[in-house]
Amino acid sequence: MSLLEVNALRVRLRGPDGPVEAVRGVSFSLDRGQTMGLVGESGCGKSMTALALLGLLPEGGLLHGSVRFEGRELTQLSDRELCRLRGNRIAMVFQEPMTALNPLHSIGRQIAEPLCLHRGLSSEAARGVAGELLHRVGMPDARARLDAYPHQLSGGQRQRALIAMALACEPDLLIADEPTTALDVTIQAQILELIVDLVHERGMALILISHDLGVIAETVERVAVMYAGRIVEMGPVATVFGRLAHPYSRGLFAAIPRIGGGRSGGGRGRLAAIPGRVPDLAALPTGCAFADRCGHAQPVCRLAEPPPLAVGPEHWAACGRLDAVLASDG
Amino acid sequence: MSVFLARRLATLLATLLFTSLVVFLVLEVLPGDPAEVILGTEATAETLAALRAKLGLDRPAAERYVTWVAALATGDFGLSHAYSQRIWPLIAERMAVTLPLAVMAMVLTTVLALLLGVYAAAHHNKPADAAIMAVSQLGISIPSFWFAILLILLFAVELGWFSAGGFPGWSKGFWPALQALVLPAAALALVQAAILARITRSAVLETMREDYVRTARAKGLGRDRVLWRHVLRNALVPVVTIMGLQFGNLLTGTIVIEQVFTLPGLGRLVFQAISNRDLALIENVTVLFAFIVVSINFLVDLLYAAIDPRLKARDV
Numbered sequence: 037m038s039l040l041e042v043n044a045l046r047v048r049l050r051g052p053d054g055p056v057e058a059v060r061g062v063s064f065s066l067d068r069g070q071t072m073g074l075v076g077e078s079g080c081g082k083s084m085t086a087l088a089l090l091g092l093l094p095e096g097g098l099l100h101g102s103v104r105f106e107g108r109e110l111t112q113l114s115d116r117e118l119c120r121l122r123g124n125r126i127a128m129v130f131q132e133p134m135t136a137l138n139p140l141h142s143i144g145r146q147i148a149e150p151l152c153l154h155r156g157l158s159s160e161a162a163r164g165v166a167g168e169l170l171h172r173v174g175m176p177d178a179r180a181r182l183d184a185y186p187h188q189l190s191g192g193q194r195q196r197a198l199i200a201m202a203l204a205c206e207p208d209l210l211i212a213d214e215p216t217t218a219l220d221v222t223i224q225a226q227i228l229e230l231i232v233d234l235v236h237e238r239g240m241a242l243i244l245i246s247h248d249l250g251v252i253a254e255t256v257e258r259v260a261v262m263y264a265g266r267i268v269e270m271g272p273v274a275t276v277f278g279r280l281a282h283p284y285s286r287g288l289f290a291a292i293p294r295i296g297g298g299r300s301g302g303g304r305g306r307l308a309a310i311p312g313r314v315p316d317l318a319a320l321p322t323g324c325a326f327a328d329r330c331g332h333a334q335p336v337c338r339l340a341e342p343p344p345l346a347v348g349p350e351h352w353a354a355c356g357r358l359d360a361v362l363a364s365d366g
Numbered sequence: 367m368s369v370f371l372a373r374r375l376a377t378l379l380a381t382l383l384f385t386s387l388v389v390f391l392v393l394e395v396l397p398g399d400p401a402e403v404i405l406g407t408e409a410t411a412e413t414l415a416a417l418r419a420k421l422g423l424d425r426p427a428a429e430r431y432v433t434w435v436a437a438l439a440t441g442d443f444g445l446s447h448a449y450s451q452r453i454w455p456l457i458a459e460r461m462a463v464t465l466p467l468a469v470m471a472m473v474l475t476t477v478l479a480l481l482l483g484v485y486a487a488a489h490h491n492k493p494a495d496a497a498i499m500a501v502s503q504l505g506i507s508i509p510s511f512w513f514a515i516l517l518i519l520l521f522a523v524e525l526g527w528f529s530a531g532g533f534p535g536w537s538k539g540f541w542p543a544l545q546a547l548v549l550p551a552a553a554l555a556l557v558q559a560a561i562l563a564r565i566t567r568s569a570v571l572e573t574m575r576e577d578y579v580r581t582a583r584a585k586g587l588g589r590d591r592v593l594w595r596h597v598l599r600n601a602l603v604p605v606v607t608i609m610g611l612q613f614g615n616l617l618t619g620t621i622v623i624e625q626v627f628t629l630p631g632l633g634r635l636v637f638q639a640i641s642n643r644d645l646a647l648i649e650n651v652t653v654l655f656a657f658i659v660v661s662i663n664f665l666v667d668l669l670y671a672a673i674d675p676r677l678k679a680r681d682v
């Protein structure tokens with residue numbers, strides 16, 4: 037049995053001008069200790085996929101489909117039951133370390149909170165563990181930092197504190213939603229390395245969300261490329277990068293700034309290599325959502341959503357023109 | 367003492383000095399002749415001259431102002447013309463009614479507003495929220511003296527639980543005196559509570575959208591725990607700000623409410639002083655009101671520092 041099985045997950049949000057289909061039928065599974073990356077331009081539904089797994093969609097958000105964690109159907113659980121899993125078996129690290137910590141509580145208190153909640157630790161015992169965790173995530177002068185407030189820490193230090201918080205109860209699954217996007221380039225590599233080390237050390241499964249294919253390539257075993265609320269290509273990292281199949285994945289890859297060009301500015305999802313704009317999720321056209329930006333598009337692409345087609349072992353892409361695209365490589 | 371406190375204290379003193387200057391200019395310098403203000407335009411030349419001599423109005427205005435402020439600083443409030451007695455005992459006696467009234471009204475306001483505001487926010491977009499918002503809208507639009515009359519009709523006339531007015535004095539025992547203040551405090555509090563409940567609700571709703579609230583939920587905290595542990599204290603800063611302003615409103619609100627309930631408080635003293643054109647009394651009570659209001663604001667500043675560690679850090 038897989039640790040996590042997501043099937044036909046759909047998320048509908050209440051947008052300012054009517055419903056927004058943020059996630060449109062996402063399926064994947066993840067084994068214990070396995071790592072996977074979710075990559076795609078900003079706004080393609082990565083965060084909403086992650087929040088849907090935890091049952092933490094924004095107010096008014098509707099969820100369809102199935103999320104099974106250790107065989108339990110999470111979408112059927114009450115909030116109280118989900119609370120026992122959140123921060124305990126499934127933990128999440130968010131994108132914005134500057135705002136993800138409560139400004140009025142000390143770091144130590146915030147890291148100790150899940151320990152008191154899920155492990156029933158006394159506040160002194162939890163504080164002790166929090167100190168060890170802070171030390172493990174590489175916080176300088178960890179014990180003294182327990183009493184620091186978020187505003188007294190740098191962005192990188194805050195993200196370390198948030199990672200320590202997520203690790204507190206030794207979860208089986210860690211979801212990291214763009215954990216380095218808001219950080220300085222020099223800090224980004226350190227934080228990624230820390231996450232990878234911790235995942236291996238503790239045998240956690242990892243879902244790493246990023247808009248940066250380069251980050252994914254260096255960090256995880258499997259990759260899923262998302263576009264407009266769907267996974268358009270998925271497979272083992274080596275296989276997928278060896279033979280990118282979907283025209284969107286190719287565009288993303290072409291947009292990675294090369295060594296020497298630097299990855300400054302974080303990219304922020306600006307893709308010079310893909311013409312056009314991300315489609316409006318509130319009013320999607322029929323057929324392939326990428327057709328309007330795709331050099332290979334034919335009238336047939338606009339008729340129906342393309343089904344996933346095998347590219348290689350465990351590697352598939354949802355492209356109606358897959359043969360032509362692959363043939364174009366010559 | 368910290369820089370934060372010192373700066374706040376300096377602001378407090380400057381505000382008081384400025385208030386006293388404005389009060390003095392408006393009441394004693396701009397009208398030309400304070401004696402005429404006190405006695406009215408029909409007074410004869412002799413009575414005017416006599417009063418001028420008695421009040422020392424023949425001295426230059428600047429000298430009179432400095433003498434007044436210097437006396438105030440030592441706690442000397444001078445003499446009331448109309449009552450022909452020292453002002454301070456007069457004020458002290460009235461404060462024993464007004465201050466407990468205002469504090470009681472403030473406590474009522476706070477308790478009601480926090481309960482209703484937080485409850486409404488926790489039930490956002492549900493019928494309870496809509497009902498609380500509708501009732502508070504009503505509360506804001508209705509003046510407090512109207513509430514006062516309504517309360518008197520219901521609780522004093524119909525049910526007979528409280529007296530319709532008057533004050534037995536604290537010497538007759540704590541409870542009877544407190545009881546006499548319940549209805550007036552409620553009348554004052556309802557309007558302010560309606561305002562504060564709305565502020566509380568929107569502050570809580572705004573805070574609930576913060577990233578750290580999502581972090582807290584992701585840790586496994588239930589909605590209620592997140593509300594009490596993470597949202598409330600963060601939402602408190604705007605609430606406390608408004609509370610500081612409201613205390614000033616409550617104080618001035620006592621002028622009307624003490625009339626309605628015939629309470630011998632500071633508000634009534636002001637009312638009578640104005641009818642008597644008792645200049646010295648008006649001036650001193652006004653400065654006293656200002657003193658209370660700026661002191662409350664000073665307290666509010668201290669509260670900010672207690673709520674938010676970022677403010678403590680900024681002053682060093």
Ligand SMILES: Nc1ncnc2c1ncn2[C@@H]1O[C@H](COP(=O)(O)OP(=O)(O)O)[C@@H](O)[C@H]1O
Nearest residue numbers: 049050051058078079080081082083084094317
């Ligand atoms: N709170 C919200 N209410 C309505 N729509 C939202 C909300 N948050 C995000 N969206 C929309 O949902 C889509 C997916 O967002 P998201 O999952 O955050 O994208 P990503 O994480 O891939 O950048 C976007 O089009 C975004 O505009």
Ligand SMILES: [Mg+2]
Nearest residue numbers: 082083213214
């Ligand atoms: Mg996102």
